Amino acid sequence: MDKEKIASIKSGFLEEYQNSRNEKSLYEVKVKYVGRNGELTKILKKLKNLSAEERKQIGTLANEARREIEKAYEARKKELGERIDWEKEKIDVTLPGKKVEIGSLHPVTLVYREIERVFSSMGFEIVEGPELETDWYNFTSLNFPFDHPARDMQDTFWVKSPKEKMVLRTHTSPVQVRYMEKRKPPFRIIVPGRVFRNEATDAKHEHTLHQFEALVVGDDVNVGNFKYIAKEFFSAFFGKKMDIRLRPSFFPFTEPSFEFDITCAICSGKGCTTCKNAGWLEIGGAGMVNQNVFVAAGYPRNKYQGFAWGFGIERLAMMKYKIDDIRWFESGDLRFIKQF
C-alpha cells in the first residue's frame, strides 16, 4: 500500500515540477510533496507505527524518493534561475513611451553644412587637415618670415613634442600645401576646420574658432573667378543677392592680397548700426596664391595661378543668426544651442 503511494508521489512530483515556470511555483510544488505537511513527509512521519521489517523497507523507499525529489528540485531551480522570468519581465506595451530628447545642431555645424552644400553643388571637393600642425605647414611653407609676429608665443599655442615644435594651427591655410603636395591642378577645394589663437577674449575674439578656406588652382584662374564664386556663395548662404568688395591688404601667402567685404546682411547695404552705416561688413582675407607657396608644395614657379580665401565661420554665423557675442559658441550653454 505505502509502496504504491510512494511511487505515485514520486511520479506526481516529477510530472508537476516540470511545469513550474518560475522559482516560486517550483518551490510550492516541492512543499506540496516534501514540505512539513507534504505527502511524502506524512509517510515518513508514520514510519514509527510500522513493524521493524516494514519500517526498513518503506523507510528506504521513502528516503530514496525524497532524495530524488530534492535532486530534481535543485536541478530545475538552477535551470529556472538561468532563464528569463517572463512573469517579471512582462511589459505593458500600451504604456506611453519614454520621451527621447532630440538635441539641436550647433550653429557652427549648421553653417558647415550649408557651406558644404553650396560648394559641393559648384563642384568643390571638401578637404580636412590636422589641428596639430608643424611649423612648416602652418607658417614656413606659407611664406611667413621667421620673425613674423604670428609666430610669437603671444599669438600662438606652441606644443612641446619629442620630434619638433608643433603648433595648434592658427588657420586652415596649411591644408593648402598639404593638399597640393598630393594633387596636381586643376582643382577646387574648400577646407572647413577648427583653429586656435592665444587671444584675450572679448565679444569679437575667441581662442578656439572655426575657419573655412577655399583654394582654386589652374592655368588661368583669376580674381574675377574669385569674385564670381564668392558672390554666388554669399547669395546662396544668406538667401538674397549679395555683393562683394575687395580692399588691398597683405598676407604672406598671397600676392596680391585683399580683405573682402560683403553687403551688410542686416540692412542689405542700406546702412545700419551693425555696419556703422557703411553698407558693407568685413568678412575675410583672400588673394592670388603666392608663387612661393606653389614652390613649397613642389610645383614649378609661374606654371599655375590660383586664388585662396579664408574667413571665420563664427563671424558668418553671427551675421546669419544675429548672435552678439562670439563667446557663446564655445560656452557649452544649452540655452544658447537649443535656439537653433
Ligand code: DAH
Ligand atoms: N589664413 C588667414 C587668417 O587666418 C586668412 C586668409 C587670408 C586665408 C587670405 C586665405 C587668404 O586663404 O588667401 O587670417
